[in-house]
Amino acid sequence: MADMTTVKGKWRTVDLAYMALFAVLMTVCAWISVPLPVPFTLQTFAICAAMGVLGGRRSTWAVAVYLLLGAVGLPVFSGFRGGLGALLGTTGGYILGFLAMPLVYWLVTDLLGDRLAVSATAMVLGLAVCYAFGTAWFVVLYTRSSGPITVGAALGMCVLPFVIPDLVKMALALTLSRRLRDRLK
Template structure:
C-alpha cells in the first residue's frame, strides 16, 4: 500500500463522514433510515476501487465503533452496530469491495462514455444495492424479530432513491475517470 493509497482511503473516509452530515430520512415502517452515506459505497468502489474503497469503509466502521458521531444524524457507538442498522453498516465494507471489483472489471480505457457510465451504474446497483440489501435485510430481521419477507417488502421503498444514488455515483465516477483516473487498471 502506497502513501497515495493511504491518502485516498483517508479522503474517502472523510467524504463518507461528510455524507453523514445530510440528515437521515426515517420511515415509520422500517427501523433503517434513508441516508446519503450509502451512496459512499458506490462512490468509493467506483472511484478508488475494491481494496481502497473497502478500506475506507473499514476505517469508517472503526470510527463508528469507537463511538464517534460520524453516522447520519450524529450517531455512533457499538450499540448502533448491534441494532437494526448494524447489518447495513457492516455490509458497507463488503458492498464497497464488490462495487469496486465490478467497476475494475467492466470499465476499460477506450470505452465510450455510455459504456463506462453503464458499467459504473451496474457496479453501483449490484454492489451498492443488491449485496448491501442481502447483508442488511437479514440483520434487520434478526434484530427486530420481523419476518424477512416483511423486511424485504419494507425495503422496496428504498429502491427508487438507491437507483438515483447509483446514477449520481456513476456520473461522478465517470467525471473523475476523465479528469483524474483513480480506478486501478487491471493487467
C-alpha cells in the first residue's frame, strides 16, 4: 500500500482513525507482559504492525501520538506508567527510540520500495536505531545516578535479553500486517 495519505495536503478521516487505532494498540500491547525469565511487552509488535499496515508516514504519527499521550501523563507505557518521569528515566530512551523505528522504516521503504525483504530490513534497522538510542540514553543517565557502566554491560542488561523476542514479534507483525493491509485496500 503506497503511503499516499493526504488529499491536497490534508489527512483523510480514515488515516486519522487508523493512526489513532494503532496508538491504542500500542497502549494495550504495552500493558501485556509476557512472564518469562526476562519479561517483555508487546509494544514492538504493535509498532511493527503499524509500520506494516500504515506505512512509514502514518505509523510515525501513530507512534508520536502514543508518546504524547504518555508524556502528558496517561498510563500508556508498560506497567501502566505515564508522564515525563517514564520518558526521562534510565529506560526512557528506549521508549523515545520507538519513534526512530517508523522514521527509519519510512526512509528505507521510500527509497527502496515496499517489498517484503525491504520492509523486514527496514524494521530491523529501525529496531537497531531504537536500541542504540536507548542504550546511549541509559548509559548517560545510569552513569549520572549510579556510577559508570560500560556500553557492553548496558547492552547485556537492556538489549540482549530482548533481541530474540523482538525479532519474533517483528516477524509476526510483518506477516499479519501484510495480510491485513491487503484486506484494508
